[in-house]
Amino acid sequence: MTKSIRNIPLRLFRDYLTYKGLRVIRTKGGHEVWSRKNLPRPIVLQTHIDPIPPFIIKSNLRTLGVDVNDFYDFVKNH
Structure with a gap:
């Protein structure tokens, strides 16, 4: 199940x-x-820009070739 993206703090996205x-x-x-x-x-x-809006996060995840669920696993465990 794909989760919807929400604003993410800049520090967390850098991590x-x-x-x-x-x-x-x-x-x-x-x-x-x-x-x-x-x-x-x-x-x-x-x-x-802090927090980072969803459209920027999605674009960067596409560039990385990463699934949204992989990103949220990191966010959940961080």
Whole structure:
């Protein structure tokens, strides 16, 4: 069963990206760029948007190739 996505604190999403093996490759202005070797494109987080809205979370999960349920398992156990 797929869960609906809600706003997630920026700190928690950063922890999830680190858990998935990503790291910050650069910061410019209010943006952090996260990446790892096998991603098709980097993930960009706007640091001034906290909590992160669902549409940004969904887009980033698609880029990671991660299922929403995997993400919620992390959130539940974190």
